[in-house]
Amino acid sequence: MTDSADAQASLEAVLKDEIIRMYQDVADNPAGEFHFYHGREAAELFGYEAEWLDRAPPGAVDSFAGVGNPHLRSNVQSGETVLDLGSGAGLDAIIASWSSGPTGKVIGVDLNPAMCLKAQAHAAATGTPMECREGRMEEIPLPEALVDVVISNGVINLSFRKRKVVEEMFRVLKPGGRISITDIVSGKQLSQSIVNDPKLWAS
Amino acid sequence: MFSLLEEAGFTRVRSAVVPRFRFRKESTQNSAEAYGVKAVMMTAQKPEA
Numbered sequence: 001m002t003d004s005a006d007a008q009a010s011l012e013a014v015l016k017d018e019i020i021r022m023y024q025d026v027a028d029n030p031a032g033e034f035h036f037y038h039g040r041e042a043a044e045l046f047g048y049e050a051e052w053l054d055r056a057p058p059g060a061v062d063s064f065a066g067v068g069n070p071h072l073r074s075n076v077q078s079g080e081t082v083l084d085l086g087s088g089a090g091l092d093a094i095i096a097s098w099s100s101g102p103t104g105k106v107i108g109v110d111l112n113p114a115m116c117l118k119a120q121a122h123a124a125a126t127g128t129p130m131e132c133r134e135g136r137m138e139e140i141p142l143p144e145a146l147v148d149v150v151i152s153n154g155v156i157n158l159s160f161r162k163r164k165v166v167e168e169m170f171r172v173l174k175p176g177g178r179i180s181i182t183d184i185v186s187g188k189q190l191s192q193s194i195v196n197d198p199k200l201w202a203s
Numbered sequence: 204m205f206s207l208l209e210e211a212g213f214t215r216v217r218s219a220v221v222p223r224f225r226f227r228k229e230s231t232q233n234s235a236e237a238y239g240v241k242a243v244m245m246t247a248q249k250p251e252a
Binding site: 033034035036037045046047067068069070072073154156162163166167169170173174175176177178179180181182183184185186187 | 204207208210211212213221223224225226227228231238239240241242243244245246247248249250251252
């Protein structure tokens with residue numbers, strides 16, 4: 001590897017740890033103060049239906065840390081396979097599963113194996129057959145052309161390699177498949193001090 | 204992100220600002236505004252084979 005590639009790999013490793021720490025903290029301390037809105041307050045802010053939030057496991061709702069509502073445009077149909085990229089504690093995957101139904105399938109992918117276990121426990125509590133795989137969004141652990149819909153909520157911005165993430169979403173989608181994602185974008189190039197600060201980048 | 208989606212081969216790429224998104228902490232929100240940071244919803248389709 002070149003020095004530049006080494007530096008990026010090193011920064012990515014540190015960032016991975018920081019992302020796991022930050023979002024694990026949200027899941028473990030839902031009453032905590034964070035610089036972003038989270039939990040039911042955030043979900044209601046983004047237009048999640050009260051019925052969804054009442055029906056979902058409280059732990060999944062309390063740990064929600066999205067930045068919008070990917071369900072508004074996902075149009076998930078019965079029998080479809082849905083990928084939730086960065087599934088966290090599972091709220092979005094569980095909501096998607098209510099549309100894909102018993103003949104469909106919802107697969108979560110998350111960097112943090114502990115969050116995968118949590119999401120699966122939340123899904124199981126609602127009788128939702130959700131599968132969660134530990135993995136990176138830059139290397140989605142799924143074969144090509146498997147899924148009908150990719151949803152994601154506030155996750156892709158955390159990657160240093162967004163082009164690769166987009167290419168991976170394209171790869172795992174079936175022809176005619178679609179994405180419905182909500183995320184953070186910046187209108188200006190972030191300063192190097194932000195890029196090199198894992199705590200700021202992870203936020 | 205919009206251009207990345209198009210360059211990857213996605214079609215019907217659409218985006219819209221998430222109207223109610225903001226950071227809880229005022230200092231973070233101020234920094235975000237300075238950098239033009241916003242939340243967006245994006246949809247796109249992989250072409251049929």
